Amino acid sequence: MHHTFDPNKTITATIDGLTVSVPEGTTILEAAKKAGIIIPTLCHHPDLGVRAVCRICLVAVKGQRRFKTSCNTVLCDGDVVNTNTPEIREARKTVLELILSNHPQDCLKCERNGNCELQDLAKQYNVLEIPFASTHQALPIEEDNPAIVRDMSKCIKCGRCVESCQVVQEVAAINTSCRSTKYGVTTAFNKPLSASTCVYCGQCIAVCPVGALYEKDDTEKVWTALSNPDMHVVVQTAPAVRVALGEEFGLAPGSIETGKMVAALRRLGFDKIFDTNFTADLTIVEEGNELLDRIENGGKLPVLTSCSPGWINYIEQFYPELIPHVSSCKSPQQMFGALAKTYYAKKSGIPAEKIYVVSLMPCTAKKYECTRPEMRSSGYQDVDTVLTTRELGKMIKLAGINYEKLENEDYDAPFGISTGAAVIFGASGGVMEAALRTAHELVTGESLANLDFIPVRGLEGIKEAEVELAGKKLKIAVASSLSKAKVLMEMIKNGTCCYHFIEIMACPGGCIGGGGQPFGTTSEVLQKRLAAVYEIDKNSELRMSHKNPAINTLYEEFLGKPLSHKAHELLHTSYQQQDRG
Amino acid sequence: MSKIVKLISANCGKIRPDSVEDYLNSGGYAALKKAFTMEPLQIIEEVKKAKLLGRGGAAYPAGSKWEQLYEIEEFPKYIVCNADEGEPGTFKDKLLMEQDPLRVIEGMTIAGYVFNSHDGYIYIRGEYRGLQKIFQAAIDNAKKEGFLGENILNTGFSYNIHIMTGAGAYVCGENSALLNSIEGKAGRPRIKPPHLAEVGLFLMPTLVNNVESFANIPTIVNEGGEKYLSYGTADSGGTKLICLSGHIKNRGVFEVPFGVTLRDIIDDPELGGGMAGGRKLKFFHLGGQSGPCGSPEQLDTVYCCRAMRNAGLSVGSGAVVVLDESVCVIDYLKKVTEFFIHESCGKCVPCREGNKQLYLILDKLSKGEATENDLALMKRLSRVMAKSSFCGLGQAASTALDSCLKHFSSEFEAHLNKQCPAGVCFTKKESGE
Known part of the structure; x- marks a missing residue:
């Protein structure tokens, strides 16, 4: 198509008097970064398409009449760029003041107070007063759904959420609409999110630089339950939270925080600290058997995984005709909820109505999932409340727990025992890898020598592999992000899909990149969380789900065998077409 | 000597606008026939020699624009006519489209031939709804007579023109926003680069020119670039349609050669005819709302792109809004x-x-x-x-x-x-x- 850059060619230019050599095609923003110059950005996000609308990253390029936005302007050989002239400082500060003139400026009462890109810039640019008149108009806060809150009066119209929803997810629940003073981000016909195609994945929240988008805060519900002496409050922790929670306390991404997280939860007053990893192992046993059953008995293939509620919302709306492919297994969160209020209730002698189940999730769609009418197998809402990683961070801080000083603690029995196969659920490809480890033994009766399925690991959007299973070739694929899921769904629809088993996660990179994870997630951060997940797996004593002794006890004591009637009643479900948008 | 030179507005009001017969009788389509005997590069050379500066407002040299597009070896290429005439005080494209649409069509067809393009689009602003019928009739008649459609004049060249319309957004006059609007997207400008010559309509190489620019192409092909240039100044070739409005006696569209002065435009009896209402000139606003305002001291500035720019003024779209002392x-x-x-x-x-x-x-x-x-x-x-x-x-x-x-x-x-x-x-x- 148009002029393409040769990344093998090096160009040399001057930025703020420094000589910079970078591959051809490098933007001024990136080149400056290499030279140790930080250019401010707002609408730019390293993993999203460039919009160049906030105009904060302006620089002066010699010979150019106007300032250039460094986020999209490619550095050319011989360019002389200045990023810190009086004119540039004036322009950037003016742009900033203009944004602030149409902003509520109520930082103290804002969800993002202390963690806001706009606030940071205001500090950096020494904004002490705003010379422009306020043109801000209050708008109603939209919280009609269980997962995502939209406060459009805080929106700075950077469009990052739109890029995420339209390009990364191809859900297109939101878009920019109208013109001039009315320009903003809306759903189609400005309907509430619950009447849009929104799948509640929360990727819009993850990229919002300000407090315009955030999860529905459920911490108060949990505090109430915790302080109710009649309630037995249990918590389950999703695999991806432990490798991200540290970021809430200033630790490097990828810090493994399992022990401290458990300790913090115990300090908060939870009666039992359990692990969603336990039901992740259970999912593998159930789903592995379901897969083998479908292959042997001519069932619907490929089997599509069902752990990711954003993905379930997506297929229900966008590909309802493919629902029969979806595994009937509930997500680990919902399996846990159902067991907590049945098996655990029986075992502990606490009546189900006295058990309050909290889930700690990297996810916003989980908040919606737990409210689904199907998710009441115990006779009660199986999971009462879902907290995101960010919300747990808030609770730990509010409780005055000095996170740094916490000592590692262990999970409680019986749902605290899990395997390395379960923890890798947190990363894209993990469910597949865990399933393959178990399926191999189910089919051959022999344990695998090498448990690592490298081709399904990593952040690539679509991964595929072929594995030998008792002489049969099993073709598998893994997709993360819904735009990538769409590619595979189209293949199934048009008959070009050759896979037997497909794992799909709604968020890029899987749950480590979930919409409820600490702010500031980029692919760089994801890489570190990813490495931590596999580190935990590598160091696990048990690395195959079916070897989890607590799972075997569960079957012996309660469920009978995989896919039994009881298992179906509690651990499986079905999905229906949804026409919201 | 008359300050009016009618190169492109001669037919206006004189012929039936959608009549190919009338157009042919007044010399129409001679340029297309001539163009078919020329190499595309020869035609581009004439446009360059003519120093035709884009008539939409930016005054970008049309010859350079054509040359850049020609060098791109990717097809299909699209020809787009920007008829989103949205600058307040500008109504000269309206005149051409209403009274001599075939001239615009001929210009677009020659461009189609030059770039071996098979589809041209004219994006007419929503407010010009009425005029679209005339333009469509002209397209239909040209097609009937073999000047558009399949195998034009048995040359083997096929070309169609499609009318597109906006909903009245001024910003759609910005070329990349215009292309977005044609594509059915919101009419908002695109990030450049890539330039539209590289990645334009439907992501393909695209030429976008103004109505008046296209209307000049037949004249340039007929008379040659040098001759065309000689009507204007050394830098700004040919004539310009200007739109007079405000506190001035004669309001309307006039065709003047580049090189007249602003004083000529406002005071010449054949042009503006002086102030209306007996009050003194306070200022004039040039080129639309996006253009600069000038003061009476600048009246002797020569009306051509370079002189105007040097004086801090601008030709822009050709709008001249005249304001008297009653205006604050x-x-x-x-x-x-x-x-x-x-x-x-x-x-x-x-x-x-x-x-x-x-x-x-x-x-x-x-x-x-x-x-x-x-x-x-x-x-x-x-x-x-x-x-x-x-x-x-x-x-x-x-x-x-x-x-x-x-x-x-x-x-x-x-x-x-x-x-x-x-x-x-x-x-x-x-x-x-």
Whole structure:
């Protein structure tokens, strides 16, 4: 198509008097970064398409009449760029003041107070007063759904959420609409999110630089339950939270925080600290058997995984005709909820109505999932409340727990025992890898020598592999992000899909990149969380789900065998077409 | 000597606009026939020699634009005619489309031949709904007579023109926003680069020219680039359609050669004919709302792109809005800014938020509530908007304000002291007292 850059060619230019050599095609923003110059950005996000609308990253390029936005302007050989002239400082500060003139400026009462890109810039640019008149108009806060809150009066119209929803997810629940003073981000016909195609994945929240988008805060519900002496409050922790929670306390991404997280939860007053990893192992046993059953008995293939509620919302709306492919297994969160209020209730002698189940999730769609009418197998809402990683961070801080000083603690029995196969659920490809480890033994009766399925690991959007299973070739694929899921769904629809088993996660990179994870997630951060997940797996004593002794006890004591009637009643479900948008 | 030269408006009002027969009888389609005997590069060479500067407002050399597109070896290429004539005070494309559409069609067809393009689009602004029928009839008739469609004049060249329409957004006159609108997307400008010659309509190489620019192509092909150039000045070839409006005797569209003076345009009896209403000229606004305002001291400036630019003025779209002493500069600028608030696409901060703030400060001035600080802030804002906005709309939104600050600084000062020399502002307050 148009002029393409040769990344093998090096160009040399001057930025703020420094000589910079970078591959051809490098933007001024990136080149400056290499030279140790930080250019401010707002609408730019390293993993999203460039919009160049906030105009904060302006620089002066010699010979150019106007300032250039460094986020999209490619550095050319011989360019002389200045990023810190009086004119540039004036322009950037003016742009900033203009944004602030149409902003509520109520930082103290804002969800993002202390963690806001706009606030940071205001500090950096020494904004002490705003010379422009306020043109801000209050708008109603939209919280009609269980997962995502939209406060459009805080929106700075950077469009990052739109890029995420339209390009990364191809859900297109939101878009920019109208013109001039009315320009903003809306759903189609400005309907509430619950009447849009929104799948509640929360990727819009993850990229919002300000407090315009955030999860529905459920911490108060949990505090109430915790302080109710009649309630037995249990918590389950999703695999991806432990490798991200540290970021809430200033630790490097990828810090493994399992022990401290458990300790913090115990300090908060939870009666039992359990692990969603336990039901992740259970999912593998159930789903592995379901897969083998479908292959042997001519069932619907490929089997599509069902752990990711954003993905379930997506297929229900966008590909309802493919629902029969979806595994009937509930997500680990919902399996846990159902067991907590049945098996655990029986075992502990606490009546189900006295058990309050909290889930700690990297996810916003989980908040919606737990409210689904199907998710009441115990006779009660199986999971009462879902907290995101960010919300747990808030609770730990509010409780005055000095996170740094916490000592590692262990999970409680019986749902605290899990395997390395379960923890890798947190990363894209993990469910597949865990399933393959178990399926191999189910089919051959022999344990695998090498448990690592490298081709399904990593952040690539679509991964595929072929594995030998008792002489049969099993073709598998893994997709993360819904735009990538769409590619595979189209293949199934048009008959070009050759896979037997497909794992799909709604968020890029899987749950480590979930919409409820600490702010500031980029692919760089994801890489570190990813490495931590596999580190935990590598160091696990048990690395195959079916070897989890607590799972075997569960079957012996309660469920009978995989896919039994009881298992179906509690651990499986079905999905229906949804026409919201 | 007459200041009027009719190269492209000669047929207007003289022929039935959708009649191919009338058009042929007045010399129409001779250029297309001639073009078919020429190599595309020869035609581009003539356009270059003609020094045809884009007539939409930016005055970009059409020959260079054509040459750049020609060098791109990717097909299909598209020809797009920008007929989103949205600059207030501009109505010259309307005249051509209404009264001599076949000239525009012929120009677009020659461009189609040059770039071996098979589809041309004309994007006509929503407000020109009525005129679209005439234009469509002209297309249909040209097709019937073999000047459009399959195998034009048995040359083997096939070309169609499609009419597209907007919903009245001024910003769709910006070429990349226009292409988005044709594609069915929101009419907001695209990030450039890539340039439209590389990645244009439907992501393919695209030529976008103004109606008047295309209307000049048949003349250039017929008479040759050198001859065409000789009608104008050394830098600005040919003639320009100008649109006179405001406090002037003769309002309407006139075709003048580049090289006349602004005084000629306003005072010549065959052109503006002087001020209407007996009041003195205060200023004139050139090229639309995005253009600069000029003062009477600049009347002897030669009307050509270079001289105007050197004088801080601009030909722009060809609009000449003439304003007399009854007009208050502040009040006028408020109207201009209101226009840009209404028409900003809203996506970039300096334009979306800046125009609102400019208006608020002008409003304070008009109410006698502004201070020196406000004036300084306004100047800063104008500076930043011009250098930092995403597209031409925001970059040019404060052009009129800037020029007025230069020519009428005393009037701004007067408003700081609650005085309006034109007697427009504060009158209500006075009568209330």
